[in-house]
Amino acid sequence: MTVSGGIWLFKTEPTIFSIDDLQKKGSAGEFWDGVRNYQARNFLRDQVQSNDQVLIYHSNSDPSGIVGLAHVINGAQVDLSAFDQQSKYFDPQSVITHPRWYGVTIRWFETFPKIISLAEIKAHPQLSLMAVAKKGQRLSIMPVAREHFQIIVNY
DNA sequence: GCCAACGTTGGC
DNA sequence: GCCAACGTTGGC
Numbered sequence: 001m002t003v004s005g006g007i008w009l010f011k012t013e014p015t016i017f018s019i020d021d022l023q024k025k026g027s028a029g030e031f032w033d034g035v036r037n038y039q040a041r042n043f044l045r046d047q048v049q050s051n052d053q054v055l056i057y058h059s060n061s062d063p064s065g066i067v068g069l070a071h072v073i074n075g076a077q078v079d080l081s082a083f084d085q086q087s088k089y090f091d092p093q094s095v096i097t098h099p100r101w102y103g104v105t106i107r108w109f110e111t112f113p114k115i116i117s118l119a120e121i122k123a124h125p126q127l128s129l130m131a132v133a134k135k136g137q138r139l140s141i142m143p144v145a146r147e148h149f150q151i152i153v154n155y
Numbered sequence: 156g157c158c159a160a161c162g163t164t165g166g167c
Numbered sequence: 168g169c170c171a172a173c174g175t176t177g178g179c
Contacts, residue, residue: 013177037162060177118178136160138176 006052007144029107034089040141045102065117074105
C-alpha cells in the first residue's frame with residue numbers, strides 16, 4: 001500500500017464506540033466528536049484532512065491495541081456536542097460564536113484479522129517507538145510515522 | 156480497583 | 168505566573 005496523505009491513530013474505548021460500530025455506520029461514516037484535549041483538538045482542527053489514514057486503537061480493552069483502519073472523509077467541523085447540555089461532551093465554555101472543539105468524519109475501511117496488541121507494539125523494535133507505546137501518553141489523536149504505518153498494514 | 160502520569164483549575 | 172489540588176486517562 002502506498003500512502004501520500006496524513007496518517008493518524010485515533011483511540012476509542014470499544015465499550016463506548018468500537019470499530020464494529022464504525023463499520024455499521026457504513027459509507028456515511030462517523031463524526032468523531034467528544035475530543036476534549038487541546039493538543040488532540042489542534043490535530044483535528046488544523047491537520048487532519050480528507051483521505052488521511054486512521055488507525056483505530058481500542059483502549060481500556062483486553063487486550064488494548066490497533067484493530068483496523070479507517071479513512072477521513074470530511075475534515076474539521078465544529079463539534080456541536082459541546083453546545084448540547086444533554087451530551088456527556090457538553091462544555092459550557094464552548095460558545096457558538098467562538099467554538100472550542102472540533103471533529104472530523106471517518107469511514108471504516110478494514111478490521112484487521114487479528115488485533116495488534118499494545119504488548120506486541122512494545123515488543124517490536126520499530127513499533128515500540130510509536131507515541132502510543134510511550135508511558136503516560138494519553139493523547140486520543142496522534143500522528144503516525146509512515147514507516148510504522150507500513151509495518152502495521154503489512155503485519 | 157489501583158495508581159502513575161498526565162492536564163486543568165483556581166487561589167494567591 | 169506559580170503551584171497545589173483535583174480530575175482524567177488508560178495500562179495493568
